[in-house]
Amino acid sequence: MGTGDGRAVLAAAAGEPTTLALGIDASGAAMAEASRRAARPARKGGLDNVRFVLAAAESLPPALAGRATLVTVTFPWGSLLRGCVGLDDAVAAGVAGLVALEGCLELLLAPADRDGLEGVPTTAPELVHVVTQTFARHGLELVEGRAATTDEIRNVPSTWARRLLNGGRHARGVTLVRLARGRDIGLDGLTA
Numbered sequence: 001m002g003t004g005d006g007r008a009v010l011a012a013a014a015g016e017p018t019t020l021a022l023g024i025d026a027s028g029a030a031m032a033e034a035s036r037r038a039a040r041p042a043r044k045g046g047l048d049n050v051r052f053v054l055a056a057a058e059s060l061p062p063a064l065a066g067r068a069t070l071v072t073v074t075f076p077w078g079s080l081l082r083g084c085v086g087l088d089d090a091v092a093a094g095v096a097g098l099v100a101l102e103g104c105l106e107l108l109l110a111p112a113d114r115d116g117l118e119g120v121p122t123t124a125p126e127l128v129h130v131v132t133q134t135f136a137r138h139g140l141e142l143v144e145g146r147a148a149t150t151d152e153i154r155n156v157p158s159t160w161a162r163r164l165l166n167g168g169r170h171a172r173g174v175t176l177v178r179l180a181r182g183r184d185i186g187l188d189g190l191t192a
Helices: 007-015 028-039 077-085 087-097 126-136 151-156 160-165
Strands: 021-026 052-056 066-072 099-109 143-145 175-179
Touching: 007 021, 007 028, 007 052, 021 028, 028 052, 052 151, 066 087, 077 087, 077 099, 087 099, 087 126, 087 175, 126 143, 126 175, 143 151
Parallel strands: 021 052, 066 099
Antiparallel strands: 099 175, 143 175
């Protein structure tokens, strides 16, 4: 969700060739190049297990409801970030609605005070708390919430992840939040 340039979707599809990877974003222009690359013939690096969907989180195709075993939202911005932190319930409902029974939602969030995002928390404990409350309203339970490790950020194939790792003016904390639908999760993985 919030595919951006589509690199992460292509990497996921290449890494799991028997799994269908969907990239969903409200901006078709952002996904255009990745979509073209995926559509190439296999002998030229194309991937037949990836699709891109042009849709906003609050108006997703009904056919996707409850179908995803893993939904990732990585470094969201704008309305998608506001939805993840409870400031736009229609967006949160759309994202949560993708998650299948026993499926997971994984978020990597990196808002900073200097972004001037009114109402958006910026520390890991605050983010974990509001994300947990937001998605609990939509049937998801917290599995894990904490500051992301350098390796977890490094494993994200995106320009923004590289910028965050290089520090400088892009330096900011990154919070990882994992939630699940309908699992017996216990409290073992719960950290905040």
